[in-house]
Amino acid sequence: MMHDVANYDPYFVQRRDATGRVGLSTEQKLTCAMRQLAYGVTADFFDDYMDIAESTAIEILEHFTRAIWNVYHEHYLRRPTPTDLRRLLDKTTERGFSGMIGSLDCMHWQWKNCPTGWGGQYTGYKGKPTIILEAVASYDTWIWHAFFGLPGSLNDINVLGQSLLFNDVSRGETPQLQARWAIIRGPARGWSKENLQFIMMTCIILHNMIVEDEHDEDAAEPFDPNDIPTIPKKAHIYDRIPDQDTSVHRNPNRLNQFMCRYREVRCPVMNKNLQDDLVDHLWSMKLQADENDQ
Known part of the structure; x- marks a missing residue:
C-alpha cells in the first residue's frame, strides 16, 4: 500500500526543501495518517510524537484518503462477481437465510464541527448533528455497498428511499467496521463534509483489505478464469444535483x-x-x- 500511494501521489515521496533539509519520509506520513484513522488521535498529537505540525497532519490525512480512494475503490468497493454471489448465497442458505446476500444497516457518525446553520437538518434522534452511512455487509463483514452523506434527521426508511441501492434493483442489477477504525467511533472533528466523505470511504476500503487478508484460504474456491467481474462501480458519495437527469429505461x-x-x-x-x-x-x-x- 505504501508503494501504491507514493506512486499515485508524489506528495508522499520524501524530498528536500529549498534549504536542502530532508523532509518527512513516506513511512512517517503514512504512519501519521493511519494513526489518525485507527486510533482517532487528534492532529496536534503528532507535534510531540513525530515532530509533525497540526496543519501538516491534517494535510497528510487529506492526501492519504484521496489516494486510497483513487487507487483501490475499483476493487474494494466493487459489486459482487458471479463467484462472489454463489459463495454468499451458499453460505446464507447453509445458515437458514436462503436468497440473502447481506445485511443492510445505517450508522450515524456524530459531526462535532457541523456548521450552526446546518444543525437542525443534521440533528436527529441522537440529539446531536450526525451524518448517515448506509452499508450492506455479507456474513464475513465485507462491505459491498456504501452510501454516505445524508443528514442525521432522516430515519433508516427515508435513507433507503433515497439510496442508489434501490435504483440498481429497479434496473435488475445486484448491489455492490466500525470497530476497527476509532476515527469513526468518535465524533467527526472536520469542518469539510467532503473530507469526512473521503475519510469514511477510506475506512471502508481499508476494512475490506483486512477482511480479504484474513479470509480463510482453505475455504476459498479456486480461481475461475471465466468468471468475469461485473463492471466496477464506485460506492456513492452523496452529492445532490437537482438538475441532473436521473431517468432510466x-x-x-x-x-x-x-x-x-x-x-x-x-x-x-x-x-x-x-x-x-x-x-x-x-x-x-x-x-x-x-x-x-x-
Whole structure:
C-alpha cells in the first residue's frame, strides 16, 4: 500500500526543501495518517510524537484518503462477481437465510464541527448533528455497498428511499467496521463534509483489505478464469444535483415488482411481521442448537 500511494501521489515521496533539509519520509506520513484513522488521535498529537505540525497532519490525512480512494475503490468497493454471489448465497442458505446476500444497516457518525446553520437538518434522534452511512455487509463483514452523506434527521426508511441501492434493483442489477477504525467511533472533528466523505470511504476500503487478508484460504474456491467481474462501480458519495437527469429505461414488469417491494418496506405492518418472523426463526435455531448440544 505504501508503494501504491507514493506512486499515485508524489506528495508522499520524501524530498528536500529549498534549504536542502530532508523532509518527512513516506513511512512517517503514512504512519501519521493511519494513526489518525485507527486510533482517532487528534492532529496536534503528532507535534510531540513525530515532530509533525497540526496543519501538516491534517494535510497528510487529506492526501492519504484521496489516494486510497483513487487507487483501490475499483476493487474494494466493487459489486459482487458471479463467484462472489454463489459463495454468499451458499453460505446464507447453509445458515437458514436462503436468497440473502447481506445485511443492510445505517450508522450515524456524530459531526462535532457541523456548521450552526446546518444543525437542525443534521440533528436527529441522537440529539446531536450526525451524518448517515448506509452499508450492506455479507456474513464475513465485507462491505459491498456504501452510501454516505445524508443528514442525521432522516430515519433508516427515508435513507433507503433515497439510496442508489434501490435504483440498481429497479434496473435488475445486484448491489455492490466500525470497530476497527476509532476515527469513526468518535465524533467527526472536520469542518469539510467532503473530507469526512473521503475519510469514511477510506475506512471502508481499508476494512475490506483486512477482511480479504484474513479470509480463510482453505475455504476459498479456486480461481475461475471465466468468471468475469461485473463492471466496477464506485460506492456513492452523496452529492445532490437537482438538475441532473436521473431517468432510466425500466422494464414495466420489473418496475411494478420494485414498487411493490418498496411499498412493503415502508409498510409498518410488514415491518412488524418481518421482525416477528426473524425473532421466531432465531429462537427456533437456538432451541435446535441446544438440543444438538444435549
